[in-house]
Amino acid sequence: MTKHPDILRIAIVQENPTVGDIDGNLALARKARADAARAKADLVLFTELFISGYPPEDLVLKPAFVAACMEAVDNFAKDTNDGGPGVIIGCPLRDKKGLYNAAALLDDGKVQSWRMKVDLPNYGEFDEKRVFDSGPMPGPVNFRGVRLGLPICEDIWGDLGVCETLAESGAEMLLVPNGSPYYSEKMDVRYQIAIRQIIESGLPVLYANQLGGQDELMFDGGSFVINNNHHMPIQMNQFESAVVVTTWRRDKKGWSCDDGVKANLPEQDEADWRACVMGLRDYVNKNGFANVVLGLSGGIDSAICAAIAVDALGEERVRCIMMPYHYTSDDSLQDAAACAKALGVRYEVVPIEKPVEGFSDVLSDLFKGTNEGVTEENLQSRTRGTILMAVSNKFGSMVVTTGNKSEMSVGYATLYGDMNGGYNPIKDLYKMQVYRLAAWRNEHRPSDCLGPGGEVIPKTIIDKAPSAELRPDQTDQDSLPPYPVLDDILECLVEKEMSVDDIVDKGHDRETVERIEHLLYIAEYKRRQSAPGVKITRKYFGRDRRYPITNRFRDR
Numbered sequence: 001m002t003k004h005p006d007i008l009r010i011a012i013v014q015e016n017p018t019v020g021d022i023d024g025n026l027a028l029a030r031k032a033r034a035d036a037a038r039a040k041a042d043l044v045l046f047t048e049l050f051i052s053g054y055p056p057e058d059l060v061l062k063p064a065f066v067a068a069c070m071e072a073v074d075n076f077a078k079d080t081n082d083g084g085p086g087v088i089i090g091c092p093l094r095d096k097k098g099l100y101n102a103a104a105l106l107d108d109g110k111v112q113s114w115r116m117k118v119d120l121p122n123y124g125e126f127d128e129k130r131v132f133d134s135g136p137m138p139g140p141v142n143f144r145g146v147r148l149g150l151p152i153c154e155d156i157w158g159d160l161g162v163c164e165t166l167a168e169s170g171a172e173m174l175l176v177p178n179g180s181p182y183y184s185e186k187m188d189v190r191y192q193i194a195i196r197q198i199i200e201s202g203l204p205v206l207y208a209n210q211l212g213g214q215d216e217l218m219f220d221g222g223s224f225v226i227n228n229n230h231h232m233p234i235q236m237n238q239f240e241s242a243v244v245v246t247t248w249r250r251d252k253k254g255w256s257c258d259d260g261v262k263a264n265l266p267e268q269d270e271a272d273w274r275a276c277v278m279g280l281r282d283y284v285n286k287n288g289f290a291n292v293v294l295g296l297s298g299g300i301d302s303a304i305c306a307a308i309a310v311d312a313l314g315e316e317r318v319r320c321i322m323m324p325y326h327y328t329s330d331d332s333l334q335d336a337a338a339c340a341k342a343l344g345v346r347y348e349v350v351p352i353e354k355p356v357e358g359f360s361d362v363l364s365d366l367f368k369g370t371n372e373g374v375t376e377e378n379l380q381s382r383t384r385g386t387i388l389m390a391v392s393n394k395f396g397s398m399v400v401t402t403g404n405k406s407e408m409s410v411g412y413a414t415l416y417g418d419m420n421g422g423y424n425p426i427k428d429l430y431k432m433q434v435y436r437l438a439a440w441r442n443e444h445r446p447s448d449c450l451g452p453g454g455e456v457i458p459k460t461i462i463d464k465a466p467s468a469e470l471r472p473d474q475t476d477q478d479s480l481p482p483y484p485v486l487d488d489i490l491e492c493l494v495e496k497e498m499s500v501d502d503i504v505d506k507g508h509d510r511e512t513v514e515r516i517e518h519l520l521y522i523a524e525y526k527r528r529q530s531a532p533g534v535k536i537t538r539k540y541f542g543r544d545r546r547y548p549i550t551n552r553f554r555d556r
Contacts, residue, residue, distance in 0.1 A: 005145055005250075006249060006250040006251070007247065007248065007249055007250075008042055008043065008144075008146055008247075008248040008250075008255070009039075009040060009041045009042045009043070009245055009246070009247050009248070010041065010042065010043045010044075010045055010175070010206065010245070010246050010248060011032075011035075011036035011039065011041035011043070011044045011045065011085065011243055011244065011245045011246070012045055012206065012208045012223050012234075012236065012242075012243070012244045012245075012246060013029070013032040013036070013044060013045065013046045013047070013050075013208070013243050014047070014208065014209065014210075014211050014221040014223050014236055014240070014241060014242050014243075014244070015028050015029075015032060015046075015047070015050075015210075015211055015212075015241050015243075016028075016210075016211045016212030016241060016282070017047075017050050017051075017053045017054070017210070017212070018053050018212075018214075018286050019052065019053030019054070019055070019056055019057075019059065019214055020052070020053060020056070020059060020065075021053065022051060022052065022068050022069055022072050023072075025050060025051050025052070025053060025072075026051065026072045026075070026076060029046060029050060029051070029076060029087075029089060030076070030079065032044065032046070032243050033079065033084070033085060033087060035243045036085050036243055036245060037084040037085055039243070039245040040245070041085045041245045042085055042086065042144065043085055043086045043087070043088065043143060044085050044086070044087045044088070045088045045175050045177065045206065045208050046087070046088065046089040046090060046177060046208070047090060047177050047178060047179060047208050047209060047210040048090045048101070048103075048152055048153050048177045048178055048179035048210060049090040049091065049092060049101060049179060050089050050090045050091070050177075050210075051069045051072050051073055051076075051089060051090065051091040051092075052065070052069045052090075052091060052092050053214065054090070054179035054210055054214070054219075055126075055128075055179065055214065055217070056092065057131065058131060060092045060099060060131050060132070061099075061131055063094070065092075066092045066093075066094045066099065067094075069091050069092050070091060070092075070093065070094070072091075073089065073091045073104050073106070073111065074111065076089065076106060077104075077106040077109060077110050077111045078109055078110075079106075080106050080107050080108060080109055080110075081108065081109030086105065086106060086107035086108075086112075086143055086144070087104075087105070087106040087107070088103055088104070088105055088106075088148075088150065088175060088177065089103065089104055089106065089177075090102070090103050090104075090152070090177050090179075091103070091104055092132075093114055093116065097133070098132075098133030099131070099132055099133055100114075100116035100117065100132055100133055100135050101116070101117040101120070101128060101132045101135075101152060102114050102115060102116045102117065102135070102152075103115050103150050103152055103177055105141045105143060105148075105150075107143065107144070112141070112142075112143075113141040113142075115135070115138045115141060115150040115152070116133075116134075116135020116136065116138070116152075117132070117134070117135055117152040117153065117154065117155060118134055118135050118136070118137060118138065118151075118152075118155050118160055118162050119134070119154040119155050119157070119158035119160045119162060120132055120134055120154065121153075121154045121157070121158075124538075124543065124544045125181060125216070125217060125535065125540070125543040125544055126154075128154075137162065137165050138150065138151075138162070138165070138166060139165075139166070139169040139170070139171075140166055140169060140170055140171035140172070146172055146173075146250075146255075147170045147171050147172050148171065148172070148173060148175055149163065149166035149167070149171030149172075149173065149174040149175065149201075149203065150174075150175055150176075150177070151163055151166065151174060151176055151197075152176070152177055152178075153176065153177065153178045153179055153180065155176075156174070156176055156193055156194070156197045156205070157193055163197045163200060163201040163203070164200055164201055166201065166203075167201035167202060167203055171201075171203060172203070172250070172254060172255050173203055173204050173205075173206065173248070173254075173255045174197065174201065174203050174204065174205045174206065175206045175208070176205060176206065176207050176208065177208055178207060178208060178209040178210065179209075179210045179219060180209050180210070180219070181217040181218060181219055181535060182217075182218040182219065182220040182271075182275050182535065182536075183535060183536060183537060183538050183540075184268060184271070184272060184536060184537060184538075185268065186220070187222055187238070187265060190207065190209075190222070190224075191224075191226070191232075194207055194224075194226050195226065195230060198226060198228055198230065202228055202254075203228060203254070204225065204226065204227045204228045204254075204255055204256060204257060205225070205226050206223075206225045206234075206246070206257070207223055207224050207225070207226075208223045209221050209222055209223045211239070211240070211241055212278065212282050213278055213279040213280075213281070213282030213283055213286075213534070214282070215283070215532050216532045216533065216534065216535050216540060216542060216543055217535055217543075218275045218278060218279045218534050218535060218536075220238040220239055220271070220275060220278075221236060221237065221238050221239060221240060221241075221242075222235075222236060222237070222238040222265065223236040223244075224236065225246055225257045227256045227257055228253075228254065228256070229256070233246075233256075233257045233258060233259045233260060234246050234257060234259075234260050234261055234262070235261065235262050235263050235265070236261055236263055237263040237265070238263075238265055238266060238271060238274070239266075239271075239274045239275070239278055239448060240448065244260065244261050245260075246258070246260055247260070266446070269436065269437055269440040270440070270444065270446060272429070272433070272437060272536055273308075273311075273437055273440065273441060273446065273449075274446055274448065274449075275534055275536060276308050276425045276426065276429070276437075276534050276536070277308055277311045277312045277425075277446075277448070277449055278312070278448075279425060279533075279534030280308055280309060280312045280313075280400070280423060280425040280534070281312035281313060283422075283423045283532075284312070284313060284398060284423070287398075289396070289397070289398040289422075290317065290396060290397070291313070291316075291317040291318065291319065291395075291396075291397050291398075292309050292313065292317065292318055292319070292397055292398045292399070292400045293318075293319040293320070293321065293388060293391050293392060293395075293397040293398070293399055293400070294306060294309065294318075294319075294320055294321075294388070294399065294400040294401075294402060294421075295320075295321055295322070295323055295384055295388055295402070295418070296320035296321065296322050296336045296339060296340060296347070297322070297323075297328075297332060297336060298322070298328075298329075298331065298332030298333065298334075298335040298336040298339075298461065299332070299461065300434055300435060300438060300457075300461055300462060301402045301403065301404055301407075301426060301434060302336075302402045303335075303336075303339045303438065303457045303458075303461050304426060304434055304437065304438045304441070304457060305400050305401075305402045305424075305425055305426060306318065306320055306339060306340070306343055306345065307339075307343060307438075307441055307451060307456045307457055308425045308426070309400055309425070310343045310344070310345060310450065310451035310452075310456075311441075311445075311446075311449035311450055311451040312425075312449075312450070313450065314450040314451075315343060315344035315345050315450075315451070315452075318343070318345045318346070319345065319346045319347075319348075319391070319397060320336075320339075320340050320343075320345050320346065320347050320348075321347075321348050321349075321350055321387070321388065321391065322336045322337070322347070322348070322349045322350070323349075323350050323351070323352045323383075323384045323387060324349065324351055324352070325351070325352050325353060325356060325380050326353070327380075331460065331464065333349075334460075335458055335460050335461045335464075338458045338460075339456070339457060339458055339461065342452070342454075342455060342456045342457075342458065343451060343452065343456055344452060350387060352380065352383045352384060352387070355383045355386075355387075356379055356380055356383050359379050359383065360376070360379065378414045378417060380417075381414035381417030381418045382414060382416055382417040383417075384417065384418065385414070385416055385417040385418060385419070385420035386420075388420060388421070389420055392422075398421075398422040398423065399420055399421035399422055400421055400422070400423060400424070400425065401418065401419060401420060401421025401422075401423070401424045401530075401531045402418065402421075402424065402426065403418060403419060403424060403426075403427065403530070404426050404427075404429050404430065404431050404433075404434050405426075405427060405428050405429055405430045405431075405433075405490070405537070405541070406430050406431040406432075406483060406486055406487055406490060407431070408427060408523070408526075408527055408530060408541060409490045409494065409516075409519075409520050409523065409541075410480065410486070410490075410516060410519040410520060410523055411519055411522065411523030411526050412479075412480065413526065413530075415526050415529060419526065419529070419530055419531070421531045422531055423531055423532060423533060424530070424531045424532070424533035425533060425534055426533065427530070427531070427532070427533025427534065427541070428533055428534060428535055428536040428537050428540050428541070429536055430483075430487040430490065430491070430537075431483040431486070431487060432483055432484055432487050433487075433536075435462060438457045438461075438462055439462060441456060441457065442454070442455045442456060442457055442459075481512055481516070485508070485512070486516065488506075488508070489503060489508055489512070489513055489516050490516065490520070492506070493516065493517055493520055494520070494539050494541075494545065495537060495538055495539045499555055500513050500514060500517060500555040500556070501555075514554070514555075514556070517554065517555060518554060521547070521551050521553075521554070524547050524548070524549045524551065525549045527541050527542070528549060
């Protein structure tokens with residue numbers, strides 16, 4: 001290890017812990033420290049709450065869980081008695097004063113210091129104030145003669161002055177363990193936050209970010225260093241595990257980091273695709289599913305979900321079932337078969353005429369004297385959902401459900417039908433995003449994706465008008481405005497919380513806007529019962545947007 005007092009080698013660990021897997025996370029940490037030791041690191045920096053996994057939510061209210069996490073940190077601390085690198089690692093901490101989101105400094109075989117998170121986020125996907133206590137304003141920790149500031153994630157995002165306090169109390173650099181979830185264009189936001197703290201504190205920032213999927217949240221990594229002259233010497237990849245050793249030098253102006261890894265970050269479409277893929281992969285693998293099954297209808301949504309599933313898990317772990325009825329077109333049959341062939345998945349055709357007609361016969365006396373309509377259409381969808389759930393129960397496969405954000409917004413989905421499933425990789429993608437990403441995937445295959453290259457979603461699927469095919473000659477636009485119009489209205493209502501008047505001022509028809517707003521509100525009960533999916537936009541249904549189901553407000 002470096003003995004020169006003006007050189008410090010800090011390893012950034014960008015890894016994929018699992019919430020609740022204390023032993024597994026400790027094993028990951030030990031391996032990363034061993035890798036860092038071989039690379040001659042002096043100090044190893046892990047991400048926020050690495051030992052428990054992040055976010056642990058109400059798990060930290062269980063005393064046995066917190067005690068097990070702290071015991072793991074104590075055991076890890078003993079490893080540092082070997083003369084190798086010290087460690088900074090995130091862990092929940094309980095003491096006589098409270099329960100904290102904390103980071104521990106380990107060196108010389110013991111826990112040298114704890115630092116507690118001061119600024120607890122309580123917005124969007126975060127609700128840490130309901131489980132953690134706020135820590136006291138911190139001073140720096142002393143590591144082998146260097147005073148390190150350890151603000152934890154929100155401590156650099158908020159306005160409580162944590163970084164300024166650290167600078168005023170003698171910190172020489174800011175090492176920031178983060179659990180910052182992904183959404184489109186999030187990297188630019190992180191850079192702006194870091195630069196603001198550099199300006200206010202005068203200190204360089206090392207920003208270490210978690211990797212991996214945790215339920216709805218996707219942590220993309222992308223760890224980086226920015227010196228106090230605003231130069232960025234280190235940029236790690238998004239969506240990739242890595243241990244990167246950074247070299248820091250101290251002169252009369254303070255500490256700065258040498259140039260090192262400079263990853264070329266993915267463009268937006270690639271980043272969104274890889275977030276969907278990693279989110280599904282981690283949900284399936286971390287929850288112990290051997291494989292997945294989905295209904296392949298010949299439409300764009302099921303086709304892109306099949307492609308994401310193959311990229312995430314490999315073709316041998318994906319099973320697709322086409323379930324035709326009277327209204328299923330020959331084009332859809334051909335397109336579904338072509339998509340399955342391109343992806344190399346197991347593909348079967350299970351006609352649903354007999355079970356649908358069986359339901360119709362059973363209900364005929366109850367429905368006597370009524371006209372056929374949406375109820376009869378939904379029997380088709382619910383029959384398909386029942387078949388997929390039967391396959392799931394019989395073979396242990398998780399059902400991938402396939403509704404996009406546009407449909408989920410306005411309730412254009414059948415509860416206990418096409419909404420059946422364990423996870424939805426496109427839940428937070430609007431319909432036009434689905435089309436764009438499908439076309440993008442046909443031209444690109446990221447290196448971490450397991451599916452084939454080339455056209456994996458037939459162009460005929462992308463080009464044809466979307467339809468649920470529940471009645472003759474049906475298209476989505478029979479009951480919805482064109483998707484470019486719908487998506488823009490929804491983005492205004494959901495992401496931006498704009499008023500109806502302001503949306504109309506953008507050029508939209510008032511009657512259409514008011515109808516979409518009404519549909520958005522009355523579909524809340526469906527969304528509450530929907531499968532989780534990957535957060536891609538700034539306003540994800542569920543964690544980010546929590547509207548009441550019973551709600552009579554309308555913006556008129």
